[in-house]
Structures are given as C-alpha cells and as structure tokens.
Amino acid sequence: MPVRWVERVEEVSIAEWQSVQDRSGLRSPFLSPAFMLPWIRAFASDRPVRVARWESDGAASGFLFLCGRGDGLPGWELMGGNDVSDILDGLVVRGMEPMFWDGILGVIDGLLHEGPIRLQSLPVDSKTLELLPVRCPAFGFTVEVEETDISPRLTLPATFDGYIDGLEKKARHELRRKMRRAAEALPGMAFRICSDPAEVAAALPAFLDLHRKSHPEKADFMTEAMGGFFREIAQGFSMEGLLRLAFLSDSEGDVASVFQVVSSDRLLLYNSGFDPARRDANPGLVLIARCIEAAVGEGFREYDFLRGTERYKFDLGGIGRAVCRATISSSPT
Numbered sequence: 274m275p276v277r278w279v280e281r282v283e284e285v286s287i288a289e290w291q292s293v294q295d296r297s298g299l300r301s302p303f304l305s306p307a308f309m310l311p312w313i314r315a316f317a318s319d320r321p322v323r324v325a326r327w328e329s330d331g332a333a334s335g336f337l338f339l340c341g342r343g344d345g346l347p348g349w350e351l352m353g354g355n356d357v358s359d360i361l362d363g364l365v366v367r368g369m370e371p372m373f374w375d376g377i378l379g380v381i382d383g384l385l386h387e388g389p390i391r392l393q394s395l396p397v398d399s400k401t402l403e404l405l406p407v408r409c410p411a412f413g414f415t416v417e418v419e420e421t422d423i424s425p426r427l428t429l430p431a432t433f434d435g436y437i438d439g440l441e442k443k444a445r446h447e448l449r450r451k452m453r454r455a456a457e458a459l460p461g462m463a464f465r466i467c468s469d470p471a472e473v474a475a476a477l478p479a480f481l482d483l484h485r486k487s488h489p490e491k492a493d494f495m496t497e498a499m500g501g502f503f504r505e506i507a508q509g510f511s512m513e514g515l516l517r518l519a520f521l522s523d524s525e526g527d528v529a530s531v532f533q534v535v536s537s538d539r540l541l542l543y544n545s546g547f548d549p550a551r552r553d554a555n556p557g558l559v560l561i562a563r564c565i566e567a568a569v570g571e572g573f574r575e576y577d578f579l580r581g582t583e584r585y586k587f588d589l590g591g592i593g594r595a596v597c598r599a600t601i602s603s604s605p606t
Contacts, residue, residue, distance in 0.1 A: 275327055275328055275329070275376045276325050276326065276327050276328075276376045276377065276379070276380045277325070277326045277328075278323055278324065278325055278326075278380070279323075279324045279326065280321070280322055280323060280324075281322060281324075282309065282310065282313050282322055282324055282338065282352070283310075284324070285324055285326065285336065286333070287306050289326075289333040290305075290306055290336065290364075291305075291306065292333070293333060293334060293335060293336060293364055293365065293366055294364060296366040296367060297364055297365060297366060297367055298365075298367035298368075298370075298400065299360070299362050299364070299396075299399070300536055300537040301360040301361065301362065301536060302510065302515060302534045302535070302536050302541070303353050303358040303359060303360050303361055303394075304338070304353075304360075304361065304362070304364050305509075305513075306509075307506060307509030307510055307512075307513055307515070308353075308358075308506055308509070308510075309338065309352055309353065311502055311505040311506050311509065312352065312353055312354070312357065312358070312502070313340075313352065314505075315498060315499075315501065315502040315505075316343075316354060316357075316502075317340050317341075317343070317352065317354070320340045320341040320343070321340065321341045322339070322340050322341075322352070323339045323340070323349065323384065324336060324337070324338050324339070325337040325339075325377055325380070327365070327373050327376045327377065329366075329369060329372065334365065334366045334369050334373070335363060335364060335365035335366065335369065335373040335376075335377075336363070336364045336365075337363045337364070337377055338351060338352040338353075338364070339351065339352065339384070339390065340352045342388070342391065343355070346388070347387060347388030348387065348388025348389040348390065348391065349384055349387070349388065349389070349390045349391065350390070350391040350392075350393055351391070351392055351393055351394070353394065355393055355394070356494075357499075357502070358394055359394060359424065359541070359543070359579040359580050359596075360394060360396055360424075360536075360541075360579075361392070361393060361394040361395065362392070362394075362395055362396070362399050362401055363377070363392075363401055370400040370401070370404060371404060371408075374401070374404050374405065374408055375408060378408055378409065378411075378412040378414065379412065381414075381601070382412075382413075382603070385414065385601065385602065385603045386603070389600050389601060389602040390600070390601045390602075391598060391599075391600050392405075392598065392599045392600070392601070393421070393598045394421075394580075394596055394598070395596065395597045395598065395599060396424070396594065396596060396597075397420075397594050397595040397596065397597060398594075399597075401599060402418060402597055402599060405418075405599050405601065406418065409601060410604075413603070413604050414601050414602065414603060414604060415601070415602050415603075415604050415605075416599055416600065416601050416602075417599070417600045417602075418597055418598070418599050419597060419598050419600075420595045420596070420597050421596055421597060421598045422580045422581070422595075422596040423580070423581070423582050423593040423594065423595060423596065424577065424578070424579055424580050424581075424593070424594050424595075424596050425577075425578045425581075425582075425586040425587060425591025425592060425593050425594070426539075426575050426576070426577045426578065426591060426592060426594055427565070427575065427576040427577075427578070427589065427590045427591050427592070428574070428575055428592075429565070429568060429569050429573055429574055429575060429576055430569070431569070432569060433565070433566040433569050433570075436565060436566075436569060436590070437449070439590065440589075440590050444588050444589070444590070447588065448558075448562060448588070448589070451555045451558060451559055452559055452562060454553075454554060454555065455521075455554045455555060455556060455559040458551070458553060458554035459521075459522075459523035459528060459551065459554050459556065460523055460524045461522075461523050461524035462521065462522070462523050463521070463522050463523075464519070464520070464521055464522075464560070464563045464567075465519070465520050465522070466517050466518065466519045466520075466564075466567060467516075467517075467518040467519075467520070468511060468514065468516055468517055468518070469511065470508060470511040470512050472518075473507050473508070473511040473516055473518050474504075474507075474508065474511075476518055476520065477503070477504055477507050477518065479520065479526075479527045479530060480503075480518060480520075480530040480532060480546060481495060481500050481503065481546075482546075483527060483528075483529060483530045483546035483547055483548060484530070484544065484545070484546030485546070486546065486547075486548055486549060487545075487546040487547050487548075487549060487557070488549075491546065503532070503544075507532070510534055514535070515534055515535040515536075516532075516533070516534060516535075517533040517534070517535065517540065517564070517567075518530065518531075518532055518533070519531045519533060519560060519563070519564050519567070520560070521556050521559060521560040521563065523551075527548075528547060528548045528551045528554070528556040529545070529546070529547035529548070529551075529556035529557045529559070529560040530545065530546050530547070530560070531543075531544070531545040531557075531560055531561060531564055532544045532545065533564060535573075536577070538572075538573055538574040538575065539573060539574065539575040539576070539577050540564075540568045540571075540573045540575070540576050540577065541577045541579055542561065542564070542576070542577065542578050542579055543579060545557060545560075545561070547560075557585070558585050558588075558589070561585070561589060562589065564576075565589065578591045580596055
C-alpha cells in the first residue's frame with residue numbers, strides 16, 4: 274500500500290524524514306526531527322500518535338504527523354500543537370501534494386470515526402488549503418477552513434539602507450530615532466549572534482532569563498519544562514546550522530535577545546526577551562532591526578515575524594499573511 278501507519282514517531286526513519294523535508298515546498302523547521310522529537314517528549318508523551326508514511330515509486334515521499342488533541346476533545350491534530358509551533362502542514366515532496374492528499378484521504382476513514390482531524394497553523398499559501406476543499410467531497414468528507422491568526426513577513430531588499438528607505442516615512446523616522454536613542458542610553462552597546470553549538474549552549478541561559486524577565490505572561494510560559502524544551506531544540510537547530518541566537522548588550526551585560534531559526538531562504542523570529550529595566554532604550558526593537566540587517570547581509574530573502582499581531586512587527590515593515598486551520602470530518606449521513 275502507498276500509505277503505511279505507525280503509532281510511534283520514533284519508528285519513522287530519520288533519513289527518510291529529512292530527505293522528504295529537504296525536497297518539500299514548505300521546509301518548515303517545525304516539521305523537522307530537531308523540533309518534532311523534542312516536542313513529543315516534552316508535551317505529547319501521553320497522547321496517541323499516528324504517522325502516515327506515503328510512498329511513490331517505492332520511496333518515502335510524504336508524511337502526515339498526527340496526535341490526539343491537546344484539549345482533551347475527541348479527534349486528532351497535527352503534531353506540534355498550537356503553543357510553540359508556528360508553521361505546520363503535511364510534509365510532502367514539492368509537486369506531489371495532490372497524490373499525497375489523495376493517498377491520505379483514502380485511509381483516514383477509521384481515524385475520523387474517533388473524531389475530526391484538525392490541521393492547524395497552515396500558512397495561507399499552503400497547497401493543503403487549495404486541495405482539501407476540492408478533494409474531500411470525493412472521499413465523502415467535509416472540510417472547514419478558518420483563519421486563526423496573522424503571521425507578518427518582510428521581503429528583504431539587497432541592502433539594509435534599502436530596507437530602511439522602504440519603510441513608511443513615520444516608521445522610518447521612528448526606527449532611526451530609536452536606534453540613536455539606544456546607542457546613547459546603552460553605553461558600550463554591542464550586537465552578537467551565536468550559532469555554533471558550544472556558543473549557543475553557553476548563551477541560552479541568558480536568553481531564557483531575558484525571556485522570563487520581559488513580561489509576567491512570558492515568565493508563566495517559560496516554565497522549567499519549557500526551558501528544557503528550548504534547550505533541546507536550540508541544540509538540535511544549532512547542530513544543523515539553523516539557529517541564530519542574537520543578543521544586544523551594554524557595558525553591564527545582555528539587555529535583549531531573540532531566538533531565530535533558518536527556514537531555507539527565510540529567517541524566522543521564533544521568540545524573544547528583554548530587560549524591562551532598560552525599556553526606555555527600546556532594546557528589543559533595536560535588536561530585531563539589527564537582526565534584519567544581519568539577515569540582509571546573509572542573503573535571506575524574507576524575515577518572518579511568525580504568528581501574532583504585535584505592533585512592532587508592522588512598524589518594522591511586516592505584511593500580514595493569514596494562518597489557517599482546516600478541519601476534516603466525516604460527512605453527516
């Protein structure tokens with residue numbers, strides 16, 4: 274059969290998994306072994322798991338990673354959940370999406386007897402959102418598509434000056450003013466990016482500390498268990514050359530940090546933190562501006578702020594793109 278189910282993600286061949294990801298159109302780090310395996314260990318070890326392996330011409334060409342819903346209701350959702358995964362989808366070789374979804378839809382009837390399948394955190398340009406409304410009725414299923422969030426992105430020009438000049442007049446003036454203010458308010462201001470695994474391991478405690486300091490909600494979010502998850506994905510991403518852990522500091526130490534992950538020609542702003550005692554210097558915003566400058570220098574084509582409508586994302590030039598959820602159900606009889 275072209276589709277085979279397994280009930281433990283550890284049964285999936287890492288070589289096949291990475292091969293499919295390297296050839297996929299999405300290339301989301303949230304679908305990689307470096308992210309998904311720590312996520313399962315941290316947040317879903319007690320949930321049922323179903324992984325569909327789809328093959329074409331005798332080779333693995335797609336995977337669908339499902340687990341029981343995190344809210345305790347009947348049914349299934351994409352592994353990765355809602356709290357820490359921003360870009361999810363079926364993982365399939367580019368150009369094979371129609372055959373992949375026909376294969377999956379042909380074998381999910383049994384799962385749907387247990388409840389709907391929710392495919393959350395789908396980018397608006399996902400082939401899944403294009404295909405499911407067309408193909409589901411042919412298999413006797415319904416699909417409901419909802420917009421659930423916004424994920425602002427910024428197309429990067431060839432130079433940082435070009436980026437600054439491309440901002441709206443007010444935003445351009447404000448950014449320049451805040452960068453000057455930071456240089457005045459933070460004696461010895463310096464910017465650095467850690468990407469080497471040893472550097473990342475040494476610097477991550479500072480990121481976690483700044484994250485917790487920056488807001489009470491972030492302190493509640495970054496529990497010891499969540500910190501352990503961040504340490505594990507930081508190690509995995511840095512070993513693959515995908516992590517850009519950036520800091521802004523002054524003569525007394527680090528004042529802001531951002532956790533960024535490479536996704537092909539995009540750089541993703543995954544999480545951040547700053548010292549609220551230095552709020553007057555806008556260290557978080559200034560650090561992200563410096564990160565955008567570094568991303569331009571590395572040749573990235575996009576800077577993705579990921580989910581959320583915080584004002585700074587738009588002040589820095591982000592253009593909102595929808596994030597959607599598709600829910601597949603058995604058609605009522």
